[in-house]
Amino acid sequence: IVVFSQPFLPGTNLQALIEQAKRPSSSAEIVVVISNRPGVQGLKRASLAGIQTRVVDHKLYGSRAEFDATIDRVLEEFGVEMVCLAGFMRILTGTFVKKWNGKLLNIHPSLLPSFKGVNAQKQALQAGVRVAGCTVHFVAEEVDAGAIIVQEAVPVMGGDTEESLSDRIREAEHRAFPAALELVASGAVRLGEDGHIVWTSNS
Numbered sequence: 001i002v003v004f005s006q007p008f009l010p011g012t013n014l015q016a017l018i019e020q021a022k023r024p025s026s027s028a029e030i031v032v033v034i035s036n037r038p039g040v041q042g043l044k045r046a047s048l049a050g051i052q053t054r055v056v057d058h059k060l061y062g063s064r065a066e067f068d069a070t071i072d073r074v075l076e077e078f079g080v081e082m083v084c085l086a087g088f089m090r091i092l093t094g095t096f097v098k099k100w101n102g103k104l105l106n107i108h109p110s111l112l113p114s115f116k117g118v119n120a121q122k123q124a125l126q127a128g129v130r131v132a133g134c135t136v137h138f139v140a141e142e143v144d145a146g147a148i149i150v151q152e153a154v155p156v157m158g159g160d161t162e163e164s165l166s167d168r169i170r171e172a173e174h175r176a177f178p179a180a181l182e183l184v185a186s187g188a189v190r191l192g193e194d195g196h197i198v199w200t201s202n203s
């Protein structure tokens with residue numbers, strides 16, 4: 001699998017995936033970590049774990065299509081079969097998403113379909129919900145609308161701030177993303193032709 005990360009994020013979702021893929025029982029192996037910016041925490045974490053890294057700086061490309069095509073070339077170079085987006089905040093083109101349909105996972109810090117887009121935790125607080133959480137989904141062309149693989153709920157506590165709620169959701173993310181990685185890498189779950197999740201019978 002490969003993971004994309006973003007500079008200001010601590011790369012803790014990537015770290016959770018690195019630790020999961022290291023388990024002997026894991027069906028996954030992280031072969032490369034790609035970042036769209038140099039010098040990010042995720043690249044350091046990957047190197048520490050002995051995983052190859054690449055930087056594809058989106059600012060060097062004239063279009064999204066060229067940026068995505070370069071990422072696709074790196075994925076093919078490493079023989080990647082599945083991609084995990086961890087803090088990757090660039091919207092991917094339809095061409096890329098179609099090619100990797102059913103192989104591209106993303107984690108979002110809300111119980112989709114509620115609170116799509118950026119600052120989902122803040123949206124939850126402003127909506128006054130008492131239950132929040134995270135969602136791992138297959139990436140579809142429409143942002144944050146792909147088929148849901150795993151969700152985990154967390155309580156919203158009185159006095160919660162965007163930071164305290166984000167920290168609680170992040171703990172859930174570190175369980176949900178590795179769980180989803182295994183479900184898809186092991187073949188227990190796949191994306192059906194109709195765009196819905198298919199659970200293999202013996203799972």
Ligand SMILES: Nc1nc2ccc(CNc3ccc(C(=O)NCCCC(=O)O)cc3)cc2c(=O)[nH]1
Pocket residue numbers: 085088089090091092093094097106117118139140141142143144145146
């Ligand atoms: N086509 C497709 N691509 C994605 C790329 C990243 C993520 C991660 N979650 C994301 C959700 C939202 C955004 C967003 O709105 N960023 C501000 C605009 C940045 C830009 O101009 O690129 C980015 C990533 C999800 C998707 C997705 O659901 N579908």
